[in-house]
Amino acid sequence: xxxxxxxxxxxxxxxxxxxxxxxxxxxxxxxxxxxxxxxxxxxxxxxxxxxxxxxxxxxxxxxxxxxxxxxxxxxxxxxxxxxxxxxxxxxxxxxxxxxxxxxxxxxxxxxxxxxxxxxxxxxxxxxxxxxxxxxxxxxxxxxxxxxxxxxxxxxxxxxxxxxxxxxxxxxxxxxxxxxxxxxxxxxxxxxxxxxxxxxxxxxxxxxxxxxxxxxxxxxxxxxxxxxxxxxxxxxxxxxxxxxxxxxxxxxxxxxxxxxxxxxxxxxxxxxxxxxxxxxxxxxxxxxxxxxxxxxxxxxxxxxxxxxxxxxxxxxxxxxxxxxxxxxxxxxxxxxxxxxxxxxxxxxxxxxxxxxxxxxxxxxxxxxxxxxxx
Amino acid sequence: xxxxxxxxxxxxxxxxxxxxxxxxxxxxxxxxxxxxxxxxxxxxxxxxxxxxxxxxxxxxxxxxxxxxxxxxxxxxxxxxxxxxxxxxxxxxxxxxxxxxxxxxxxxxxxxxxxxxxxxxxxxxxxxxxxxxxxxxxxxxxxxxxxxxxxxxxxxxxxxxxxxxxxxxxxxxxxxxxxxxxxxxxxxxxxxxxxxxxxxxxxxxxxxxxxxxxxxxxxxxxxxxxxxxxxxxxxxxxxxxxxxxxxxxxxxxxxxxxxxxxxxxxxxxxxxxxxxxxxxxxxxxxxxxxxxxxxxxxxxxxxxxxxxxxxxxxxxxxxxxxxxxxxxxxxxxxxxxxxxxxxxxxxxxxxxxxxxxxxxxxxxxxxxxxxxxx
Numbered sequence: 001x002x003x004x005x006x007x008x009x010x011x012x013x014x015x016x017x018x019x020x021x022x023x024x025x026x027x028x029x030x031x032x033x034x035x036x037x038x039x040x041x042x043x044x045x046x047x048x049x050x051x052x053x054x055x056x057x058x059x060x061x062x063x064x065x066x067x068x069x070x071x072x073x074x075x076x077x078x079x080x081x082x083x084x085x086x087x088x089x090x091x092x093x094x095x096x097x098x099x100x101x102x103x104x105x106x107x108x109x110x111x112x113x114x115x116x117x118x119x120x121x122x123x124x125x126x127x128x129x130x131x132x133x134x135x136x137x138x139x140x141x142x143x144x145x146x147x148x149x150x151x152x153x154x155x156x157x158x159x160x161x162x163x164x165x166x167x168x169x170x171x172x173x174x175x176x177x178x179x180x181x182x183x184x185x186x187x188x189x190x191x192x193x194x195x196x197x198x199x200x201x202x203x204x205x206x207x208x209x210x211x212x213x214x215x216x217x218x219x220x221x222x223x224x225x226x227x228x229x230x231x232x233x234x235x236x237x238x239x240x241x242x243x244x245x246x247x248x249x250x251x252x253x254x255x256x257x258x259x260x261x262x263x264x265x266x267x268x269x270x271x272x273x274x275x276x277x278x279x280x281x282x283x284x285x286x287x288x289x290x291x292x293x294x295x296x297x298x299x300x301x302x303x304x305x306x307x308x309x310x311x312x313x314x315x316x317x318x319x320x321x322x323x324x325x326x327x328x329x330x331x332x333x334x335x336x337x338x339x340x341x342x343x344x345x346x347x348x349x350x351x352x353x354x355x356x357x358x359x360x361x362x363x364x365x366x367x368x369x370x371x372x373x
Numbered sequence: 374x375x376x377x378x379x380x381x382x383x384x385x386x387x388x389x390x391x392x393x394x395x396x397x398x399x400x401x402x403x404x405x406x407x408x409x410x411x412x413x414x415x416x417x418x419x420x421x422x423x424x425x426x427x428x429x430x431x432x433x434x435x436x437x438x439x440x441x442x443x444x445x446x447x448x449x450x451x452x453x454x455x456x457x458x459x460x461x462x463x464x465x466x467x468x469x470x471x472x473x474x475x476x477x478x479x480x481x482x483x484x485x486x487x488x489x490x491x492x493x494x495x496x497x498x499x500x501x502x503x504x505x506x507x508x509x510x511x512x513x514x515x516x517x518x519x520x521x522x523x524x525x526x527x528x529x530x531x532x533x534x535x536x537x538x539x540x541x542x543x544x545x546x547x548x549x550x551x552x553x554x555x556x557x558x559x560x561x562x563x564x565x566x567x568x569x570x571x572x573x574x575x576x577x578x579x580x581x582x583x584x585x586x587x588x589x590x591x592x593x594x595x596x597x598x599x600x601x602x603x604x605x606x607x608x609x610x611x612x613x614x615x616x617x618x619x620x621x622x623x624x625x626x627x628x629x630x631x632x633x634x635x636x637x638x639x640x641x642x643x644x645x646x647x648x649x650x651x652x653x654x655x656x657x658x659x660x661x662x663x664x665x666x667x668x669x670x671x672x673x674x675x676x677x678x679x680x681x682x683x684x685x686x687x688x689x690x691x692x693x694x695x696x697x698x699x700x701x702x703x704x705x706x707x708x709x710x711x712x713x714x715x716x717x718x719x720x721x722x723x724x725x726x727x728x729x730x731x732x733x734x735x736x737x738x739x740x741x742x743x744x745x746x
Binding site for chain 1: 375376417418419420422423424425443444445446448449452462463464465466467469487488489490491492493494495496497498499500503513558561562563565566569570572573574575576577578579580589590591592593594596611675676679684685686687690692694695
């Protein structure tokens with residue numbers, strides 16, 4: 001799976017970017033992160049796991065993108081639609097691509113936009129970025145990258161939906177691997193195996209928890225504590241298919257759940273339905289938050305869902321302060337959480353896409369009653 | 374597996390950092406990346422996969438570290454030895470931890486060191502970093518983080534070695550999953566499954582390739598092309614055990630290899646041995662490079678090995694320009710590559726630790742002859 005779309009997909013992205021650059025009077029965009037570079041090129045590799053080498057893409061206001069990359073990536077970038085590929089032998093402590101970047105940026109006219117806003121970072125040494133900033137007029141990208149990536153194309157939605165289906169099949173098989181007495185760490189390992197068996201390319205993210213009538217938090221690594229009767233087990237995966245993530249979870253009760261636990265789970269399903277109903281074109285991210293928050297309260301997580309796509313989490317955020325208008329093509333998670341007895345929590349998550357007529361569920365919906373293992 | 378060491382390990386790291394800060398007259402270190410934060414705290418979570426929330430650690434020149442983190446991480450950080458934990462409900466578009474960071478940094482005296490050198494980046498929105506830089510004197514960390522992390526403790530080496538053993542067992546089982554006719558993408562999925570079955574917590578990195586008498590490059594994702602007689606298959610994994618990586622590869626011939634392929638593989642083994650012999654305390658990174666380069670040439674990758682530990686690749690680099698002196702406790706990869714006929718390559722990789730008396734192999738050494746599937 002090369003992960004590359006048809007060239008026309010990238011040309012359409014470039015056209016949209018260049019229109020926004022013209023509106024904002026920017027001469028170019030300067031991009032450094034995996035999703036930013038891949039968005040315009042289709043360059044898909046797990047090599048980004050190595051922090052050694054920086055990778056750069058310059059998207060000019062007119063003309064075609066310029067990739068300034070370590071020569072180890074030349075063969076792979078050569079398979080994409082990008083024709084202007086400039087390489088150096090990295091790592092080079094004396095000049096790790098900086099001169100090549102400055103030259104390429106100077107060929108463009110006007111200020112250079114860099115993503116500086118929330119959920120962004122610049123993936124290169126700060127010292128080298130400072131050298132570039134001395135030679136070139138770097139400014140904020142005016143939110144262009146966010147506004148482009150927030151709307152998914154049909155081809156992108158198709159991949160996210162496939163990732164959701166793979167995870168759905170893996171979740172169906174959890175009774176094979178989880179039962180009273182099995183250590184949670186073993187469940188984590190086995191669930192990742194199920195995701196691979198069902199077709200995931202890889203499993204960058206797995207979180208979860210297990211505890212009596214709920215879990216402590218949703219970000220801790222698994223311990224070797226065995227599952228016990230009365231536990232609620234939760235698994236939350238962000239697996240990848242062809243470079244696109246799903247992000248949803250499922251809960252199970254180990255043995256028959258207490259009435260309060262069943263009721264709390266019911267509230268989560270109810271809140272998810274309310275979020276689904278609210279997620280119509282023209283509604284705002286905060287409206288979807290409010291629809292769910294009225295039922296469950298927002299808790300520690302601070303938000304009740306978010307965008308997803310090339311990354312596990314993307315803009316917008318379903319929080320009170322995010323008034324992003326929902327538009328067809330946005331892919332979102334609905335992720336209500338609820339406090340149960342004894343300061344424990346339950347969370348539930350589904351994935352949806354916004355269409356012209358309302359939301360469409362793309363994760364296979366969870367059962368309305370807490371399933372029992 | 375919580376991934377946390379004894380508190381004395383973190384106290385020792387803090388003492389070493391504070392001695393270096395005193396030497397460099399820094400008031401604090403300001404840290405934003407997963408390995409930097411975990412190095413001083415033991416905070417281990419896959420939640421960093423989400424780019425939404427920034428996480429900050431301030432290591433003052435005197436006193437104890439201050440964690441400034443989203444409240445979703447408070448419970449987990451509360452399980453570490455860190456007692457000064459300051460939280461906000463993230464994401465907060467109006468102030469995503471920035472005021473808390475500025476306040477905490479102002480409590481320290483003197484300039485604040487930020488890693489700015491190679492293989493580093495600052496993981497937070499650039500706009501927010503600029504706000505902090507307006508309020509606080511930010512400067513380079515003078516290489517302190519690199520010099521600390523480059524030397525591994527016995528407890529760290531033990532974890533890397535365990536990761537190597539897990540990968541070694543998975544590589545032994547490759548005959549179960551790879552044979553003529555099996556698509557490479559299926560081999561990739563199945564090999565990740567084997568890594569999990571053998572005890573990996575997760576498999577952040579898998580690269581590889583397959584082709585007649587060698588592969589095109591070592592960073593492309595796997596395609597559905599079936600393995601064929603005469604192919605060399607290579608798998609290179611960075612799996613994680615308790616927060617620490619291994620990073621090595623193995624090669625197999627599909628059917629009997631051509632004499633030239635066997636000879637090329639023999640050169641790689643010979644180069645690895647030469648690198649191993651050269652990797653003694655007091656030698657420099659470039660000396661180890663030269664020992665291998667004399668046998669194989671350095672090719673496109675630009676380097677013939679690197680450090681590893683909390684990340685797949687770390688300092689130093691085995692390149693001509695890196696004169697880092699090797700010291701006991703450094704963990705390195707030896708990674709020679711060779712050009713074969715028809716512009717194809719073969720690469721080989723082992724993991725070693727530098728001891729007082731020389732190198733010790735921590736990956737189970739590959740066979741001297743190219744194994745046949």
